[in-house]
Amino acid sequence: MxxxxxxxxxxxxxxxxxxxxxxxxxxxxxxxSEWKERPTYRVSALFDNIGGLKVRAPLKLSGVVIGRVTGIEIDPVSFKARVNMAIDQSFNQLPVDSSLSILTSGLLGDQYVGLEPGGDEEVLKPGDEIEMTQSAIVLEDLIGQFLVKLSDSE
Amino acid sequence: MEQAETLIEIKNLTFSRGERKIFDDITLSIPKGKVTAIMGPSGSGKTTLLKLIAGQLKPDSGDVFIEGLHVHGLSRKKIYQLRRKMGMLFQSGALLTDLNVFDNVAFPLREHTKLPEEIIYALVLMKLQAVGLRGAKTLMPSELSGGMSRRVALARGIALDPEMIFYDEPFVGQDPITKGVLVKLIQTLNDSLGLTSVLVSHDVDEVLEIADYICVISEGKLIAEGSKEVLLQESTGYVHQFLNGLPDGPVPFHFSKAPYSEDLKYG
Amino acid sequence: MSRPLSGAQTLLQGLGATLLDKLAAFGRGFLLMLSLVVAMPAAVLRVDLLFKQVYVTGVLSLPIILTAGLFVGMVLSLQGYNILVDFNAEEAVGSMTALSLLRELGPVVGALLFAGRAGSAMTAEIGLMRSTEQISALEMMAIDPIKFVYAPRFLAAIITLPLLIIMFNALGVFGGYLVSVSWLGVDAGAFWSQMTSQVDWNEDVVNGMIKSVVFAVLVAIIALFQGVNAIPTSEGVSSATTRTVVHSSLGILGFDFILTSIMFN
Missing domain, CATH: 1.20.5 (Single alpha-helices involved in coiled-coils or other helix-helix interfaces)
Structure with a gap:
């Protein structure tokens, strides 16, 4: 034994x-640790172009992660990209006129959604849609514009 | 030989392995309470016969009855129940190599009964005493000689007090002293426990010493059966050759069938 | 058979016979798996046998698994660092190491090592138990070898391999930390935060664990099958042991591709 x-x-x-x-x-x-425990609320936004944004990309406020992209789809009416996001419940005082933009961390890093708070008294509620959005900067477009300007100035 | 009660009955048993027929229509009965020896040359499938009796192998045709039960018609569960009444001593002993001598003997008791450990201890010592190996109880199987492992296996075989015990070539490769010890053990166990013993062997001297009843098998057929006195009276034929160990007789010395002069032609 | 066969016919016949042989082997393997699944409840109840097998397959595989995990993690992050530093993205070395380990290298390398360490031992042990008539002896003692010998080993493999792979992964990440943070000077905060932001529990960790369970079933079935069907001679057992390692390795890599294409598509 x-x-x-x-x-x-x-x-x-x-x-x-x-x-x-x-x-x-x-x-x-x-x-x-961020998966189950913390309660979140959902908002969405329409973008003209999301660039290389992926599901699970972070949503950042002043560089701090406050939520994640939960889904990306095409809006059937406007043919724009609808991005669904889950924001941590502890950030429930965001003004309703906040704006979103798709940014890149570093030159070659992953893309994320940046949130710029507005000044409204009213706050974002679950299910709200954020109106003001700025599309991702597409490198090809940028180079194209640069070339056009270059030829104009000649 | 007086008419004894039959324990195991084999009827028209046929068994083949691949193309080779190992048993061809064998019928024999094994009496209760006696030592029955099944003899035959090496490779005549004597071990196979034991496995057929115990239900480990299925025959092509024919039946085996033990106490009237049709072995190969039983469910797996029933066969396992029947096997609790059997002990088998394998040629190599077949001890479980990761357990020591004591645990090997205790193994069937622990698996099949819910006896408290003290009783198991007493029972195991009793069985080991019966085979004279009480002093070896802490040894591992790898530390035992061939004869000792066979005796331990014997103690394990009788641990559950079976009604019948099968010995598969118990004397092969043993020195004369060990052979003598095994002969004595088989004899005393059979008499004192009232067992039915079935012995498969080709060691003529030892078998003649203990067997009450002898069956001789060759080339898949039952050639002779009877008590040893009857068999020893035969002065010709296969049984005579086998029991006396003659090099030539019905079994030819030469394996090859083509005439020598034919074979010598090169190419 | 009486007519002499032409070369093409014998070739065809040989091909057909081999195919039938393989199919029959698959069938027997499947039957073995079924009987093992049926014997699972009995195996769970025999805690003593299960513990012994967890010890033999799991604890005894620990040294090789832990050492290999540490070194694989260290090499991964060293190589990753050298590539990423060119793009000024050396902080990503942590997430790269963790992702490669959790998704692929942990399950695959862990299972390969397990097949070599525990699978081969399982085949050899069962082959020897058969050749020394221990299995027959169990049957004669009215003990079902499936319940007593095979099922505890099967269950133990399914329990231990995923656990071993988890430890492999954890040690691999630690090895990556040692190399990139302690040695190459990557910022520790960036190392960990990049990792947590990139590694997803469901997608990466859980999928990796599903892989390891599948590999465990695969290795255990192959090892048991080869042991049960080994020719009971020393040569037969040794070639069965070799077959266990070869078949499991190929099976692991094949299944890894299938699972990856389902999971990470």
């Missing part, structure tokens, strides 16, 4: 170690 005890201790240790590993992956490595 002594051998069995040794085996049991080792198996216990084994399970304990894997649980610790799982916990560290959940909380340190992945976004598990």
């Amino acid at each position: 002594k051998k069995q005890t040794k085996i049991e201790i080792w198996v216990g240790l084994f399970v304990l170690m894997s649980l610790m590993a799982l916990a560290s992956i959940a909380f340190q490595v992945s976004n598990f």
